[in-house]
Amino acid sequence: MSQEPSLQDLILGYCQQVGGLVEPPAYGIYEVLLPDDVAARWGFPAHQRFLFAEEEHRAVLEGSATQGSVATEGSAATLLHYGHPLVETVVEELRRQSANGLFFVNNVRLEKPGLFSVIEKAVGLPNAKLFPVPDAVERRRLYHYVRFNFKASLIADEKRELILPIWMHLQSGYPVKSDDIERLAVLDVVNQFKHLDPAELAWLPRPPANPLSEEVLHPLLERARLAARIALGDTLQSLEKRLRRFLELDHARLSQYYDDLQKDAEKRLQKADADHRPALEAKLSAIETERQAKLADVVQKYRLRVDLELVNLAVIAQPKLDLKVEIKKRTAASQRQVAWDPLRHTVEPLACDICGLPGEELHLCENGHLAHAACLAPQCVECKRTFCQKCAESLQNCVVCARPVCVHSLARCPECQRVTCHEHVNLCHAANGEPQRIQAASPEAAASLEKAAPAAAPVPTPHGAELAARRKAAKKRGIPKARTTSVKKPVAGPTGDYVDIYFGAAKPLVSAYVMVKKREIAVRSWELTDGGIAVYCQCGNWYCREDGLVYRPAPDGQIEAQIMSNIRELMAEYHVPEKKLHFYRVVGEAVDARRLILTGRWKDPAALEAARTGFDNLK
Ligand SMILES: [Zn+2]
Ligand SMILES: [Zn+2]
Ligand SMILES: [Zn+2]
Ligand SMILES: [Zn+2]
Ligand SMILES: [Zn+2]
Ligand SMILES: [Zn+2]
Incomplete structure (x- = not known):
């Protein structure tokens, strides 16, 4: 028997892929209802009755054996075989999908009356407002999607392969859901909008003139790989459970x-x-x-291994309407290009400047960045200014109460040079030249600090030597750890009450403590090393698949997102809900923080690049 997919699998599979309904066969005849647009694209009626050449024989036989009428009724069905126009059409469409290619979406009307107010309604800005830019005009320009087709190999006791298409918005640099585009777009090989200029890229610092050059496609591929791993999430989770x-x-x-x-x-x-x-x-x-x-x-x-191999890519060009707008608040402003997609009839979301992902709601930072709520730095307790994580350097902590104060609000002592909030101006060297530590400066701070310090909050300070030893052990291991304090856990896994995240400036280390009744039941840390992001886990599970792992650092600017996705995995393992996640920034002592803010080596492009190179040289 041949391993090739049969004509029947090919055609029926593809009909389903494009959104068609395929009824189970009756006497070898398949009733198929195609979406209207697909039927129109193929030039065939939407309602089809297919009979396949390889099945014909059997249908006739069965038909004659049971119900003589079917064989003759077969004439009402379309007999499909290689060379049939419908088969040719499908094969051609598949061929175009499976090869590198450049396609054009021409079936759009480039008009949108009142574009500014449409944009105004669509863009969510909790702390800023949208204004028209004087003299700005609507422009018709060419935008692009890049569809990266990955072959994902999931390798453990057996190997599973699947083709995973990831659509990236070239101008915005983020992944897009392709369902609507695929449903609505007619892919053409001819560009009917040749006169249009390509829109510029919003996510690269110095974008090259040609948006389709390698300088663009390479970093876009990196982002697509990350998106592919996220897309694989559910599959991986169920696979891991089984394993x-x-x-x-x-x-x-x-x-x-x-x-x-x-x-x-x-x-x-x-x-x-x-x-x-x-x-x-x-x-x-x-x-x-x-x-x-x-x-x-x-x-x-x-042990589950995931390999992502890029099979091919397609570029899909589509004209869109865009307009430059200004996003403004009292203290800051920023101009952005917002695009209207005439195919899906939507305003395209702006991207967060921190994690690169689209945002329905974005906050304007003091320095003009746009950021998700989760991508902001802690708010200054004095002036309530909003800073994003890129601008976390604009914040310091009062040496007395440890709350964040921004550069505009902090007070620096002329004698000891220490920084305090205004409330604690006189306490910075009050305790024999040292700051007087106050844990409860205000009811608000008291509440937050109480949360921050559950009876001696565990502050992770693994020393270099300890880490090296643990890493060595993890590398060597692969065998069950002879852990004297090992906690036996049921397969379903225990439930944590909450997860505390500690991170600090001193060393590139993020640690997550899974807590039950104020006791830690698992600690997992991520450290940026020369060989990548090394994971150390003490969860008591001898099969822990994270401990000893090394991850390749994500592209610059997405490190927080990468660590956060690891943290979310840990939370899922211990069934800890999102709202039970607390962040503490370790600056001498643990300070309540609202989000994960990485600084130092984590944000040093050279260090990250070195870690990536180290990672790539690992094997
Ligand atoms: Zn973000
Ligand atoms: Zn301030
Ligand atoms: Zn910022
Ligand atoms: Zn203070
Ligand atoms: Zn002082
Ligand atoms: Zn573990």
Whole structure:
């Protein structure tokens, strides 16, 4: 039998892929209802009855054996075979999809009366307002999507492959959901809007003149890879669950087997005379060695690896209408290009300057950046100015109460040069030259600090040596950890009350503590090392698949998002809801923070690049 997909699989599969309904066959005949636009595109009626050449024979046979009428009724069905115009059309469409290519969407009307007010309604700005830019005019320009087709290989005890298309908005640099575009766009090989200029890129600092050059496509591919991993999330999770279950079973089976062997040998050792003892003792230790090796094997066997290979890419060009607008508040302003998509009839969302993802609601930072609420730095307690994470340097912490104060509001002591909020101006060297530490400056701060310090909050300060040792151990391991404090956990996994995240300026380390009744039940840390982002996990699970892993750092500016997605994975593992996540910035002491703010090496492009190179050279 041939491994090639049959004509039937090909056609029916594709009909479903484009949104058609395929009824189960009756006597070898498939009723298919195609979406109207697809039917129009192919030039066939939407309602089809397909009979396949390879099935014809059987249909006739079955028909004649049971119901003679079917064979003759078959004439009402379309007999499909290679060379049939409909088959040719589908094959051609598939061919265009599976090869690198450049396509044009021409089926749009480039008009939108009252564009400014349409944009005004669509863009959510909680702390700013939208204004027209004097002399700005609506422009018709060419925008692009890039569809990256990845082959994702999920490798563990078996290998699963799937094709994963990721659509990226070239001008905005973020992933887009392609359903509507695919449904509405007619892909043409001819550009009917040749006279239009391409729109400029919004996400690269110095975008090249040609938006389709490698300087653009390479970083876009990096972003697409990240999006692909997120898109794989559910698949990976269910796969991992299955693997964990298998691992538990294998582990239990092996443990039982070696326990029995061991008991047996121990019994014999007890009864043995001095002459035989050495041999039996050697046997016992051999059993233990073999047990460790076998357990290491199964851990390896069920470890999930994900490979993403770019198969091909297609560029889809589509004209859009855009307009320059100004986003303004009392203290800051920024101009942005906002595009109207005449295909989907929507205003395209602006991108967050921190994580690069689109935002329905974006905050204007004091320095003109736009950011998601989650991508902001803590707010200044004095003036309530909003800073984004890129501008976290504009904030310092009062040495007395540790609350954030911005450069505009802080007070610097002329004697000791320390920084305080206004409330604590006289306390910066009040305790024998040292700051007087106040934990409860105001009811508000008291509440937040109480939360920040549950009876000696664990502040992670693994020393370099300790980390190196742990890393070595993790690398060597692969075998169950002989952990004296090991906590046995049920397969379903325990539930954490909350997760505390600690991060600080001193070293590029983020630590997450999963807490139950104020006790930590797991600690997972991410450290930026020369070989990438190294993970250390103490969760007590001997099969922990995170411990010892190294991740390739995401593109500059997306590091927070990358660490946050790891944190969310940990939270999912322990069933901790989003609102039970607390952030603490370690600046001498732990300070309540609203989000993860990475600084120092995490934000040093050279350090990140070195880590990526180190990662790429790992294997
Ligand atoms: Zn963001
Ligand atoms: Zn301030
Ligand atoms: Zn900013
Ligand atoms: Zn203060
Ligand atoms: Zn002072
Ligand atoms: Zn772990």
